[in-house]
Amino acid sequence: MPSLDFTLPHWAYWIGLILFPLVAMALSRRQRPRERRYSPVLGYFILITGGIMGLHRLYLSNLWGLLYIPVFIFILYANSEALTARSGVSDYANAVRMAERTLDREQGRVETARADLPALREALETAQAEADEGSFAIRRAERDVERAETRLEEGEARIALAEADLAEAKPGLETAQADLDRWNGMARIAFFAILAAMAVDAVLLPMLVRRANADLPEHEEMSEAEKALKALESAERKDDADYVSRGWTGALDRCSLYAGEFVSYWAVIAVFVYYFEVLSRYVFGSPTNWAHEAMYLMFGMQYLVSGAYAALTESHVRVDIFYASWSPRRKAIVDLLTSVFYFIFAGTLLVTAWIFAMDALAVPSGNGILSSWARGQISTGEMLASWDLRQWTDANIRWGEISFNEWEVPLWPMKWVMVIGGLLLVLQGISKFAQDLRKVVQGV
Known part of the structure; x- marks a missing residue:
C-alpha cells in the first residue's frame, strides 16, 4: 500500500477551529426545503470522505455500494x-x-x-x-x-x-x-x-x-392532527434561545449561547480527524503523530468555552429535590445567596487562566517579539514598532510554549482560551445575578 505521510500544519489547525464552526453556524440557519431531496454537493462530499467504503452509493440508496x-x-x-x-x-x-x-x-x-x-x-x-x-x-x-x-x-x-x-x-x-x-x-x-x-x-x-430523486415518493402534506401534534411537541420543548433574558443581560446570555454553539461544531471536526487517523493507520499503514494531540487539545478548549453555555441552559448536574418545587422568587433568593461560590470558582479560574496564559506566552522557547514582550525584555512600544508579517510566516519564529512531541503545536492559544472560558463564566454569572435580583425586587 502507498504511504500517506501528512502532518497538519499549525495554521490550518487553528484556522479550521475558527472557520468550520462559522460556516456550520451559517449553514444551520438556512431555510430547510420542505421536501427531501438528494444533493449532488453532499454526494461528492461523501464520495471524497467515505467513497472508499461506498458510502456515496449507500447515501443514494444504491445497493451497488455494498x-x-x-x-x-x-x-x-x-x-x-x-x-x-x-x-x-x-x-x-x-x-x-x-x-x-x-x-x-x-x-x-x-x-x-x-x-x-x-x-x-x-x-x-x-x-x-x-x-x-x-x-x-x-x-x-x-x-x-x-x-x-x-x-x-x-x-x-x-x-x-x-x-x-x-x-x-x-x-x-x-x-x-x-x-x-x-x-x-x-x-x-x-x-x-x-x-x-x-x-x-x-x-x-x-x-x-x-435517479435517486426521481425514485423518491411524492411529498404529502401533514394532516391537521399531525400538525397539531408537532406544534404541541415544539411547545413542550424548550429551545436554547428561550433561556436568553430581556434587557442588557440578554446580550451576555447571547454571548454564552453563541460560544456554546460555536464550540459544539468542533465535535464534527473530531469525526473527520479520527476518520482520517483510522484510514491512515489501518489502510495506508501511516499512523499520524498529530491527530490525537490535536483532538484532546480541542476538547479541552471546548470544555472550557462551553461552561458558560451550560450555566445559561442549566445543564450542570445538581440535586434539586427541594429546589425544583420552589417558586421562582424563592429560587432567585437561594441563587443570590449561593452565587458567592459560583463567583469564587469563576473568578479563580479567570485569574489562574490569565497567569497560565501569560506564563505560556513568555516561556524561554519563544523567540518572537511577543514572547520577549511577555517576559518584560522589551516595552509595549518596542513590541508594536517591531511587529511585521514575518512574526506570522517565519517558521523559525516561535511564540511561547509548544508541545513536546514531533508536532510541536503552540500551546499558548489553548491557555488563552482558558481565559475566554473564565471570562464567559464570570459574565454569565453577572447575568444570572442580575436576573435573580430582578425577580426578587419585582416579586415574581
Whole structure:
C-alpha cells in the first residue's frame, strides 16, 4: 500500500477551529426545503470522505455500494497480514544480522587462537623441560594454552550456532519478505480497484442523484392532527434561545449561547480527524503523530468555552429535590445567596487562566517579539514598532510554549482560551445575578 505521510500544519489547525464552526453556524440557519431531496454537493462530499467504503452509493440508496465493503474489508485484512509479515521480516532480518555479526567476530578470534595454539604448546613444552615443576613459568604457559583452547572451543561453538541460526533465518526471511510483498501487492490492487470505481462514480454521480430523486415518493402534506401534534411537541420543548433574558443581560446570555454553539461544531471536526487517523493507520499503514494531540487539545478548549453555555441552559448536574418545587422568587433568593461560590470558582479560574496564559506566552522557547514582550525584555512600544508579517510566516519564529512531541503545536492559544472560558463564566454569572435580583425586587 502507498504511504500517506501528512502532518497538519499549525495554521490550518487553528484556522479550521475558527472557520468550520462559522460556516456550520451559517449553514444551520438556512431555510430547510420542505421536501427531501438528494444533493449532488453532499454526494461528492461523501464520495471524497467515505467513497472508499461506498458510502456515496449507500447515501443514494444504491445497493451497488455494498460491493465496496468486502473490498475495503479485504484491504484491512491484507494490511493486517502484511503487518504480521513485516514483523516476521524484522525478526528474521535481526536474526540474520546478529548471526552474521557473530560470524565476523568469532571467525577472526578462532583463526587467531588456532594460529597461536601451536606456539603456546611449544612454549609449554619448553618451560616443562627447562623449569622446575610447579614454577611460575610453567603455570603461565599452561594458563596461556588453556585460554587459547577455551577460546577456540567456545568460538567454534558460537560459529556453529550462528551458522545454524543463519541457515534457519535466511529461508525464513525470504519467506516472510515474499509474504509481505504478496499481501502488499494484493492490498494495493484492491485499493486501486476502489479508486477506479470511485473515479467512475465521480462521473456518474449527477445521474445517480437524479435517479435517486426521481425514485423518491411524492411529498404529502401533514394532516391537521399531525400538525397539531408537532406544534404541541415544539411547545413542550424548550429551545436554547428561550433561556436568553430581556434587557442588557440578554446580550451576555447571547454571548454564552453563541460560544456554546460555536464550540459544539468542533465535535464534527473530531469525526473527520479520527476518520482520517483510522484510514491512515489501518489502510495506508501511516499512523499520524498529530491527530490525537490535536483532538484532546480541542476538547479541552471546548470544555472550557462551553461552561458558560451550560450555566445559561442549566445543564450542570445538581440535586434539586427541594429546589425544583420552589417558586421562582424563592429560587432567585437561594441563587443570590449561593452565587458567592459560583463567583469564587469563576473568578479563580479567570485569574489562574490569565497567569497560565501569560506564563505560556513568555516561556524561554519563544523567540518572537511577543514572547520577549511577555517576559518584560522589551516595552509595549518596542513590541508594536517591531511587529511585521514575518512574526506570522517565519517558521523559525516561535511564540511561547509548544508541545513536546514531533508536532510541536503552540500551546499558548489553548491557555488563552482558558481565559475566554473564565471570562464567559464570570459574565454569565453577572447575568444570572442580575436576573435573580430582578425577580426578587419585582416579586415574581
